[in-house]
Amino acid sequence: MFLLAPGLLFLGLLFAWSMWIMLRYSFYSYDGGNLTKDWSLESWRRFFSDRFYWDILWRTAKLGFTVTAISVLIGYPIAYALTRIRRQRLLVLMYVMIFSPLLVSVVVRSYGWLLLLGRQGFVNQALTSLPFIDEPRRLVFNSTGVTIALVHILLPFAIFPMVSVLTQLPPSLKEAAMDLGATRLQTFYKVVLPLSMPGIIAGAQIVFVLSISALVTPLLLGGGRVFVLSKLIFQNITELNWPLAAVQAFVLLGMALIILAVFSRLNRATYAARGSD
Amino acid sequence: MAQDDFDVRLTDITKRFGDAVAVDNISLSVRRGEFFSLLGPSGCGKTTTLRMIAGFEHPTSGELRIRDRVVNNVPAFKRETNLVFQQLALFPHMDVFDNVAFGLQIKKLGKQEIRTRVMRMLDVVQLEGFDRRRVGQLSGGQQQRVAIARSLVNEPAVLLLDEPLGALDLKLRLQMQLELKALQQRLGTTFIYVTHDQSEALTMSDRIAVMNRGKVEQVDAGREIYLRPKTAFVARFIGETNLIRGIVRSCGSGEAVIEIQGLSLRIRTSLPLNEREEVDVSIRPETLQLQSRAEDATHHNGAANAFPARVTGVTFFGSTLRYQMTLPSGLVVDAQRLAGDATIFAVGDEVIVSVRPDGPVVLRDADGAGA
Numbered sequence: 053m054f055l056l057a058p059g060l061l062f063l064g065l066l067f068a069w070s071m072w073i074m075l076r077y078s079f080y081s082y083d084g085g086n087l088t089k090d091w092s093l094e095s096w097r098r099f100f101s102d103r104f105y106w107d108i109l110w111r112t113a114k115l116g117f118t119v120t121a122i123s124v125l126i127g128y129p130i131a132y133a134l135t136r137i138r139r140q141r142l143l144v145l146m147y148v149m150i151f152s153p154l155l156v157s158v159v160v161r162s163y164g165w166l167l168l169l170g171r172q173g174f175v176n177q178a179l180t181s182l183p184f185i186d187e188p189r190r191l192v193f194n195s196t197g198v199t200i201a202l203v204h205i206l207l208p209f210a211i212f213p214m215v216s217v218l219t220q221l222p223p224s225l226k227e228a229a230m231d232l233g234a235t236r237l238q239t240f241y242k243v244v245l246p247l248s249m250p251g252i253i254a255g256a257q258i259v260f261v262l263s264i265s266a267l268v269t270p271l272l273l274g275g276g277r278v279f280v281l282s283k284l285i286f287q288n289i290t291e292l293n294w295p296l297a298a299v300q301a302f303v304l305l306g307m308a309l310i311i312l313a314v315f316s317r318l319n320r321a322t323y324a325a326r327g328s329d
Numbered sequence: 330m331a332q333d334d335f336d337v338r339l340t341d342i343t344k345r346f347g348d349a350v351a352v353d354n355i356s357l358s359v360r361r362g363e364f365f366s367l368l369g370p371s372g373c374g375k376t377t378t379l380r381m382i383a384g385f386e387h388p389t390s391g392e393l394r395i396r397d398r399v400v401n402n403v404p405a406f407k408r409e410t411n412l413v414f415q416q417l418a419l420f421p422h423m424d425v426f427d428n429v430a431f432g433l434q435i436k437k438l439g440k441q442e443i444r445t446r447v448m449r450m451l452d453v454v455q456l457e458g459f460d461r462r463r464v465g466q467l468s469g470g471q472q473q474r475v476a477i478a479r480s481l482v483n484e485p486a487v488l489l490l491d492e493p494l495g496a497l498d499l500k501l502r503l504q505m506q507l508e509l510k511a512l513q514q515r516l517g518t519t520f521i522y523v524t525h526d527q528s529e530a531l532t533m534s535d536r537i538a539v540m541n542r543g544k545v546e547q548v549d550a551g552r553e554i555y556l557r558p559k560t561a562f563v564a565r566f567i568g569e570t571n572l573i574r575g576i577v578r579s580c581g582s583g584e585a586v587i588e589i590q591g592l593s594l595r596i597r598t599s600l601p602l603n604e605r606e607e608v609d610v611s612i613r614p615e616t617l618q619l620q621s622r623a624e625d626a627t628h629h630n631g632a633a634n635a636f637p638a639r640v641t642g643v644t645f646f647g648s649t650l651r652y653q654m655t656l657p658s659g660l661v662v663d664a665q666r667l668a669g670d671a672t673i674f675a676v677g678d679e680v681i682v683s684v685r686p687d688g689p690v691v692l693r694d695a696d697g698a699g700a
Binding site: 243 | 383384385404405406407410411412414415416418419420421422431432435436479480483
């Protein structure tokens with residue numbers, strides 16, 4: 053407890069303090085490029101009454117869900133495969149490969165994707181060499197490119213919690229299911245998958261929160277065409293419209309909290325029977 | 330014997346893991362309705378043998394039959410066996426009912442039938458009213474019963490048990506042993522039980538296969554294994570014994586005279602022995618008789634298998650006493666007597682130790698004891 057105190061104090065105070073400042077700013081006035089400390093509900097009203105913002109909110113959520121779904125769908129088989137690798141060296145190599153995106157700066161990584169996904173990029177060259185595709189596809193400066201790049205960087209965050217849950221799964225449970233007549237597929241659906249839900253949900257929560265708040269990747273790979281909430285916040289901050297930025301930040305935080313709560317709820321529901329062991 | 334009398338038959342089964350031989354050319358037949366135990370120290374191959382019968386390992390060579398069907402390469406989920414795991418392996422995300430119903434649901438039986446059979450089985454293992462409990466809320470003994478119910482509800486031809494009582498405390502273990510035996514007799518299901526605990530095997534089994542280093546040393550009823558061990562390993566592993574090396578002096582007509590450190594011991598045996606052959610003699614401590622040397626010396630001096638000795642140690646075990654005795658030749662043997670005996674000896678007492686000819690067992694070396 054004593055060991056936790058300094059860290060908790062630091063994090064707690066910083067969080068509470070910044071929240072308080074942001075809350076105050078959200079009620080200030082912004083008029084013709086000037087920020088005044090006049091009490092006003094204008095920013096809140098403006099955000100929630102403008103369909104444009106609702107649309108951005110929806111797009112942000114959609115991007116978050118897409119990236120989360122793809123990360124979990126790609127990440128789960130990888131996590132499962134990792135738990136079955138026996139050779140230590142191969143395992144280390146796999147981990148290095150999976151975590152390699154985190155070792156590269158976001159700017160370098162994004163430009164790498166621009167090169168790969170561009171009109172003349174490697175991916176399009178490969179695609180157009182296929183017999184049924186003759187036109188290069190638009191893969192960057194739209195949500196496709198942003199999604200690909202976000203999955204790339206966030207995949208490790210999805211894989212890690214799933215690996216940790218899967219390695220804790222006793223092999224005897226799978227054997228017990230097969231002993232009772234379940235095929236490999238039935239064993240997977242009835243035993244392995246339900247028991248890995250906590251890992252899947254934890255991974256999904258992290259990926260979702262990180263993807264809806266990502267800024268640099270949508271900015272660079274979206275090429276100004278992909279609007280997400282974080283980008284609006286960034287814009288408003290540079291235009292000194294801090295009240296609106298604060299409101300949008302709160303909305304982003306609210307969305308993250310709601311989704312986290314829903315996921316946790318799901319986790320409890322699927323794992324209700326786990327009991328106290 | 331008709332093939333039909335056997336539920337499980339292993340013929341020349343060998344299992345290798347890389348270079349290691351886990352099971353070395355064993356043959357076993359388990360009768361229908363029998364409580365059969367595989368007994369041996371850890372690493373003797375008993376669990377591998379059980380896992381081959383369950384279908385989790387496949388024999389490197391040999392033939393494995395379950396109810397007259399060769400199942401060498403049949404996967405676990407297609408076998409008429411169910412295994413109770415050492416770690417129990419109950420599904421933590423399901424309640425008691427769903428755990429027990431798992432196999433029946435896989436078989437896609439009707440809801441009503443599943444319900445009836447699960448409830449009846451919970452009744453059998455004395456867990457009525459526990460159907461909606463979470464597995465984690467149960468005690469060790471209750472979890473044990475759920476694991477057994479989950480397997481038995483499928484009405485397997487053979488129920489396999491891999492040291493399922495290992496995690497329980499002694500008192501509960503003894504109680505579960507009796508319950509398991511009663512359950513097996515009531516249902517008439519063939520049980521194959523793996524254990525390293527000799528008393529567990531003796532308590533429950535109709536027959537026991539004693540295994541050592543991947544081989545089967547002896548298959549017999551518990552009483553036979555205890556009284557008539559066929560190898561030195563079996564004599565040592567089951568119960569306590571004085572295992573002494575000796576030389577055959579003379580043999581014939583069901584009796585042999587074995588010389589042990591200058592003493593001649595007359596032993597009843599049906600082994601075809603040769604003169605001057607070296608053998609092991611197993612003498613159970615409780616077969617040794619003790620008599621005070623002062624009392625009635627003349628009567629015993631001439632008797633067969635009676636030798637002077639001195640008591641050099643006494644240990645009290647409650648209902649029994651263990652005497653350590655040293656013979657003039659320096660040979661040390663243990664004798665076990667009832668604590669309620671009329672005469673109790675103390676360290677330093679001079680005694681006559683004697684044994685009836687049908688007490689000791691003559692054992693040939695493991696390699697020569699194939700017959």
